Amino acid sequence: MNITHAKSVTLPVSDQERARDFYVGALGFRVLADQRMGPVRWLQVAPHGAETSFTLASAEQGFTPGSVSGLILETSDLDTDCAELTRAGAAVEGPHELPWGRQATLTDPDGNSFVLAEPTPAPAKSGS
Numbered sequence: 001m002n003i004t005h006a007k008s009v010t011l012p013v014s015d016q017e018r019a020r021d022f023y024v025g026a027l028g029f030r031v032l033a034d035q036r037m038g039p040v041r042w043l044q045v046a047p048h049g050a051e052t053s054f055t056l057a058s059a060e061q062g063f064t065p066g067s068v069s070g071l072i073l074e075t076s077d078l079d080t081d082c083a084e085l086t087r088a089g090a091a092v093e094g095p096h097e098l099p100w101g102r103q104a105t106l107t108d109p110d111g112n113s114f115v116l117a118e119p120t121p122a123p124a125k126s127g128s
Contacts (some may be wrong), residue, residue, distance in 0.1 A: 066111030
């Protein structure tokens with residue numbers, strides 16, 4: 001197999017403009033594409049430097065808003081991101097200390113939910 005990464009993840013939203021404001025304004029993503037393709041608006045966003053983007057797809061495109069859960073977004077500063085997202089009005093729970101690392105949950109305006117996670121430390125190497 002030669003698969004290298006997920007290119008795009010579809011996030012079902014009820015209002016593409018509101019979703020754009022959230023993902024760009026609150027999460028700091030950048031807009032990769034925002035264009036009409038016939039009756040459909042193709043709206044694609046991504047974190048800076050990411051290989052995977054998010055397509056904000058409307059219910060008119062056959063998606064159920066708020067149906068995504070469990071996507072994990074990695075952050076290098078969980079505490080600061082949680083504080084900034086809370087100030088921006090996002091629904092954030094955490095951060096929490098868990099056996100597998102520190103993380104928080106985040107919900108977008110449509111109810112799509114994410115896990116914000118710190119990088120998992122590499123396991124300690126055992127001596128010979």
